[in-house]
Amino acid sequence: MKIIYKKPNCLHSLLILLLACWSCSEKKTDLKSPNILFVISDDQSFAHTSFAGSNFANTPAFDRVAREGVYFSNCIAGSPGCAPSRSSIVTGRYPWQNEQSGQHASAWLKKYVPFIDVLDNNGYVTGRTGKGVAPFQYARSPEDSLWRTTDAGGVDHSGIRYKDDKEGIEGYAKGVSGLDYYENFKYFIEHVKKDQPFFFWFGASEPHRAYEKGSWKRMGKKLEDVEVPAFLPDNDEIRGDLLDYAVEIEWFDQHLGKILKYLEDIGELENTIVIVTSDNGKPFPRAKANAYEYGIHVPMAVRYPTAFPGGRIIDAPLSFVDIAPTILEIAGASPEGMMPIAGQSFLNILTSEDNKIKGRVMDYALSGRERHSSSRYQNWGYPQRAIRSKDYLYIWNMKPERWPAGAPQKYDPKDESKLLPMHGIGSDGNYIPQSAYTDIDDCPTKTYLLEHHEDRDIKPYFDLAVAKRPEFELYDIQNDPACLENLVGKAEYIDVEKRLNEALVLELKKTQDPRVVGPDQDVFDTYRRYSHNRNFPSPK
Helix, strand or coil: CCECCCCCCCCCHHHHHHHHHHHCCCCCCCCCCCEEEEEEECCCCCCCCCCCCCCCCCCHHHHHHHHHCEEECCEECCCCCHHHHHHHHHHCCCHHHCHHHHCCCCECECCCCCHHHHHHCCCCEEEEEECCCCCCECCCCCCCCCECCCCCCCCECCCCECCCCCCCHHHCCCCCCCECHHHHHHHHHHHHHCCCCEEEEEECCCCCCCCCCCHHHHCCCCHHHCCCCCCCCCCHHHHHHHHHHHHHHHHHHHHHHHHHHHHHHCCCHHHEEEEEEECCCCCCCCCCCCCCHHHHEECEEEECCCCCCCCEEECCCEEHHHHHHHHHHHHCCCCCCCCCCCCCCCHHHHHCCCCCCCCHHHCCEEEEECCCCCCCHHHCCCCEEEEECCCEEEEEECCCCCCCCCCCCCEECCEEEEECCHHHECCCCCECCCCCCCCCCCCHHHHHHHHCCCCCCCHHHHHHHHCCCCCEEEEECCCCCCCCCCCCCCHHHHHHHHHHHHHHHHHHHHCCCHHHHCCCCCHHHHCCCCCCCCCCCCCC
């Protein structure tokens, strides 16, 4: 593990007080305790901040948090899909531990208490703007007696929006959220917080699709600045799509920057722990909804110079299940009332001046997926479990007979006795929207791959995105971040493969993953989906 350390002037006595409160399990009453600002973008891969070296996504606000704080260069999301990943954050549990409350577009059960509720009962005032823990179905009426009523990400106290503009918000790209995240945060501070410490969840909708195609041109971006990952073809269509993605990242970052400045102006920034991350990777083929590097590896930085020595880069893996216990320890709050937490606090890492940190949290991180969208017969998912060390990524595709990106063909929603064409390509050679491989968000990159899938130069990229996969995959992510060369079975990697397999299975058994320990290994496929459903033919 590499730690770049810049010595602080002093360590604040506040953390000593907090740790003392934690050890004696007393409720936190010190109103001078730190505020906590939790910031999460929607669908942003690890590589796409300027701090991480991106030449086409400019993120000065994130860069400041990373530069002045602790940057985790190997943060692994709980899932490559949004709902299960956010579930993992607020419960401190893996998605497979949370029944339907760890699955996309299913119901949130009351028993899965988020850490935010605990903060509410321990001296913090909490609030939210933007996307919370979603998409989930929350209670609609008293009949939904087992379901949670409010968003697990906290209460949205205001809904201040920009005025609609046909040219885009303030001349910006169409497709960004109409919510004014900054103004909603300001409202919370001025009208809700009062004299208590706060926890605030800023959940951006960016860079989730859809984007305004070609918005990058108006925003002054250049095709030549783009770095196209090796699992996608390198041409102007793909580069333009990546630039539109970067435009939305920058909108998110601008709001973060305004919030940081506001906190600074009112004298609260140095008493606020700022945590910035994303829920999963970018919405492109072989990224989001895939347990590959660009699907589960996300940005992560924590700033609190008062007690966390800044200017450090931690390259050991960090897991999303570790966020909840860390925040609870900071707040001096017991997880009483929550379901048993699988993660471990990394507060000792944040306050440490050396690398003498023990425990699983610094050895590897796990991620997993089940159903992402309605993409297969009877809403079946594509179950994956992954374990990520600092150098390797090991993936278990538990149902390799299924299509990883969704079925290549579906029934016509206008006439469900008819099947739409294979790969969603009509007789005119054009892609029919939402007609195939629907675990991949419709986008120019997906359309290009499908419409050119028979071209000799494009077919390899098409296969990487949608073809069936072996049960096990192993990648050297230091040398192959695109996850192109599967090392399973290669003699020189047998020991690595064995070690990661054993560690993965051990943790899945420990956390009672139904896919491994039963009794119903296919229970995840039975959970009701409350979002739009599609109709697919039975697999042969």
